[in-house]
Amino acid sequence: MFQLFGHYSFLFLFLFICFFPRPCFPARITPAQITVITNDPHNATWRSFIRFKDAEKGSHVNGMSELKKYFQHFGYLSIRDNQNGNFTDVFDTQFETAVILYQQKLGLTVTGKLDSDTISTIMSPRCGVLDTAPKIHATKHFAYFYGRPRWVRGSPMTLTYAFSPSNMINYISLSEIRTVFQSAFTRWASVIPVNFAETEDYISADIRIGFFSGDHGDGQPFDGVLGVLAHSFSPENGRLHLDEAETWAIDFRKVKSKVAIDLESVATHEIGHILGLAHTPVKEAVMYPSLSPRSRKVDLKLDDVEGVQSLYGSNPNFKFESLLESENSSNKGIGLKCRTSKWTSSLVVAIFFLLLMIT
Numbered sequence: 001m002f003q004l005f006g007h008y009s010f011l012f013l014f015l016f017i018c019f020f021p022r023p024c025f026p027a028r029i030t031p032a033q034i035t036v037i038t039n040d041p042h043n044a045t046w047r048s049f050i051r052f053k054d055a056e057k058g059s060h061v062n063g064m065s066e067l068k069k070y071f072q073h074f075g076y077l078s079i080r081d082n083q084n085g086n087f088t089d090v091f092d093t094q095f096e097t098a099v100i101l102y103q104q105k106l107g108l109t110v111t112g113k114l115d116s117d118t119i120s121t122i123m124s125p126r127c128g129v130l131d132t133a134p135k136i137h138a139t140k141h142f143a144y145f146y147g148r149p150r151w152v153r154g155s156p157m158t159l160t161y162a163f164s165p166s167n168m169i170n171y172i173s174l175s176e177i178r179t180v181f182q183s184a185f186t187r188w189a190s191v192i193p194v195n196f197a198e199t200e201d202y203i204s205a206d207i208r209i210g211f212f213s214g215d216h217g218d219g220q221p222f223d224g225v226l227g228v229l230a231h232s233f234s235p236e237n238g239r240l241h242l243d244e245a246e247t248w249a250i251d252f253r254k255v256k257s258k259v260a261i262d263l264e265s266v267a268t269h270e271i272g273h274i275l276g277l278a279h280t281p282v283k284e285a286v287m288y289p290s291l292s293p294r295s296r297k298v299d300l301k302l303d304d305v306e307g308v309q310s311l312y313g314s315n316p317n318f319k320f321e322s323l324l325e326s327e328n329s330s331n332k333g334i335g336l337k338c339r340t341s342k343w344t345s346s347l348v349v350a351i352f353f354l355l356l357m358i359t
């Protein structure tokens with residue numbers, strides 16, 4: 001009897017292990033990784049905001065005025081909200097409205113509170129371009145800058161780009177930086193009827209690329225390691241600025257720093273702004289505002305492509321089906337893994353029963 005009970009309990013345990021539902025998410029709904037590195041002493045920017053976690057309307061936390069300045073900086077609180085030149089430390093109605101708008105614009109669950117997801121997104125390194133423009137309401141997809149500016153040139157359109165002769169970094173060679181940007185420009189050029197050509201003439205180039213540190217004369221000073229990674233300007237301004245203080249990387253196998261930022265991912269994102277796209281709340285899209293250190297996001301997603309094509313039209317050689325196929329194939333890949341694991345489980349159970357019968 002005891003032996004029989006032993007067999008059954010073992011059988012139950014085995015079946016539980018084999019059939020217990022394991023998470024099996026399709027790739028498309030996996031949120032973009034937002035990693036907050038709190039152990040690194042260099043990652044001081046925005047790290048202190050962790051103390052506002054779980055704050056909600058009515059809360060009073062010392063230093064909350066600093067967080068309100070962050071919200072003002074990225075376009076969620078206007079100067080008008082900062083009536084006496086100093087924000088208070090009280091989580092008031094205006095701030096709640098700003099938090100709700102932020103959650104909508106960043107594709108987060110809208111709670112109006114500084115829940116852990118929201119505070120973690122706030123602390124993530126990101127692009128310095130504002131998320132909101134006046135009179136533009138929160139959307140669930142791609143957005144443009146105010147007035148929907150775009151480049152206007154003859155057809156076929158060619159935009160020239162050049163690298164600053166004086167504002168570059170010395171630990172990545174110019175030829176490697178050239179290759180990275182060429183690849184980033186090619187991605188956008190493959191979906192719209194616009195060509196990009198490098199020129200030596202920095203002054204007259206349409207798009208001017210450089211690495212800058214701190215206050216560099218455009219009213220948007222960089223803030224050191226992490227925090228703001230880069231910024232660029234809407235058409236037809238053409239300035240694309242990268243924060244010199246970041247640990248820029250083109251191959252994470254060679255760069256071991258915890259705060260390394262993938263140059264090609266940021267280049268691809270900033271070119272989107274140069275062309276006229278603003279930030280999207282779609283987390284997997286290139287035009288999502290934040291990017292974790294040591295992560296790479298270079299492939300244009302449906303949201304990016306639809307956005308830029310509504311400004312410039314489609315490249316005649318671009319096929320939507322191939323984009324949909326490549327997005328679906330990653331889902332199929334995951335699905336296949338799930339099916340395979342079920343087959344494996346069934347095989348194990350069959351072998352188990354066979355062994356039970358033999359003994």
Ligand SMILES: [Zn+2]
Nearest residue numbers: 127128129289
């Ligand atoms: Zn951006």
Ligand SMILES: [Zn+2]
Nearest residue numbers: 216218220241
């Ligand atoms: Zn700048």
